[in-house]
Amino acid sequence: MAGGTNVSAVDRMEMLNAFDVTGAGVKGLTDSGVLKIPKIFVRPSEELAEELTHKNTQIQVPVIDLSGILDPDQRKQIVEKVRVASETWGFFQVVNHGIALSVLDGMIDGGRKFFDMDVEEKKKYYTRDVTKRVKYYSNFDLFTSGTANWRDSLSISFSDQVCSDELPLSCRESTVEYSKKVKMECSKGHRYSCHYYPACPEPELTLGTTKHSDPGFLTILLQNQINGLHVLYYDQWVNIEPTPRALVINIGDLLQLVTNGKFISNKHRVIANCCGPRISVACFFSGPISEHKIYGPIKELISDENPAKYREVILREYIAKFLNTGLDENLGLDYYKL
Ligand SMILES: O=C(O)CCC(=O)C(=O)O
Numbered sequence: 001m002a003g004g005t006n007v008s009a010v011d012r013m014e015m016l017n018a019f020d021v022t023g024a025g026v027k028g029l030t031d032s033g034v035l036k037i038p039k040i041f042v043r044p045s046e047e048l049a050e051e052l053t054h055k056n057t058q059i060q061v062p063v064i065d066l067s068g069i070l071d072p073d074q075r076k077q078i079v080e081k082v083r084v085a086s087e088t089w090g091f092f093q094v095v096n097h098g099i100a101l102s103v104l105d106g107m108i109d110g111g112r113k114f115f116d117m118d119v120e121e122k123k124k125y126y127t128r129d130v131t132k133r134v135k136y137y138s139n140f141d142l143f144t145s146g147t148a149n150w151r152d153s154l155s156i157s158f159s160d161q162v163c164s165d166e167l168p169l170s171c172r173e174s175t176v177e178y179s180k181k182v183k184m185e186c187s188k189g190h191r192y193s194c195h196y197y198p199a200c201p202e203p204e205l206t207l208g209t210t211k212h213s214d215p216g217f218l219t220i221l222l223q224n225q226i227n228g229l230h231v232l233y234y235d236q237w238v239n240i241e242p243t244p245r246a247l248v249i250n251i252g253d254l255l256q257l258v259t260n261g262k263f264i265s266n267k268h269r270v271i272a273n274c275c276g277p278r279i280s281v282a283c284f285f286s287g288p289i290s291e292h293k294i295y296g297p298i299k300e301l302i303s304d305e306n307p308a309k310y311r312e313v314i315l316r317e318y319i320a321k322f323l324n325t326g327l328d329e330n331l332g333l334d335y336y337k338l
């Protein structure tokens with residue numbers, strides 16, 4: 001669907017390309033002081049109208065305190081809370097997870113420093129090639145098959161270890177530090193993405209990230225103190241309140257698939273904001289792209305009364321399919337339903 005009113009798909013693609021080759025990203029628009037957002041960012045009118053039917057609510061996703069995790073009794077209770085949250089929300093926040101505040105703040109600052117670099121400097125990392133390990137997207141990325149999103153991103157795929165000399169100097173140290181703490185460095189194929197959502201002059205007309213569910217197993221998300229992330233809960237958008245020192249955990253499609261639907265991979269989005277920048281760092285744990293690994297519902301969870309809801313998927317094909325469909329066109333697990 002073409003973003004904005006009266007923009008044909010071809011025109012839209014041309015506008016998107018023209019915007020994209022500047023390499024300055026959405027941040028470039030904000031920095032230049034635009035008061036109106038370009039048409040490619042404007043959501044279709046029927047989508048904007050639909051907004052009015054979704055109420056915003058004050059309820060909150062569960063916040064789970066991990067401080068007692070080493071004590072066997074407390075551990076049981078914590079695991080129980082994680083189970084309930086995973087079955088109902090597919091989202092929760094964790095506090096007292098043991099990662100030092102300096103590491104969290106350092107990671108957010110590192111992201112900010114990357115996006116604050118000169119356009120020419122940033123462009124060295126700029127690519128549309130999704131197979132590149134370190135890539136900076138302005139907007140022509142996975143997320144722009146519908147309306148372009150008001151965000152820029154830096155994406156890093158990990159191999160056996162963090163290959164630190166490939167990382168941008170501006171955020172090299174903080175990324176290595178943080179990725180060790182969240183165990184990214186031993187996670188071949190896993191991906192990290194630092195999203196940068198600049199302040200937007202017309203936030204009600206666009207989105208920071210379109211509505212979607214995450215394709216992998218699990219996402220660990222660090223956000224700064226600027227609001228924006230919403231999760232869809234019983235048809236209501238629930239704001240995930242930035243909580244100091246917390247990490248947001250969410251279940252991805254693959255985890256819903258292997259748990260045969262017991263854990264839910266919930267839809268979420270990021271709204272644009274008149275103040276900013278909003279900075280977030282998402283670590284996507286999804287496993288090695290190159291492997292022929294097959295995932296299906298765990299056998300112990302299947303019985304005559306509770307038959308498999310999804311067919312098996314070959315990880316490589318699953319990821320390729322996701323990469324070939326834009327985030328907002330991705331059917332998610334519906335495609336694999338039996
Ligand atoms: O930036 C955020 O808070 C969330 C982004 C997100 O949902 C994603 O990239 O999958």
Ligand SMILES: [Fe+2]
Binds near residue numbers: 212213214268
């Ligand atoms: Fe997501």
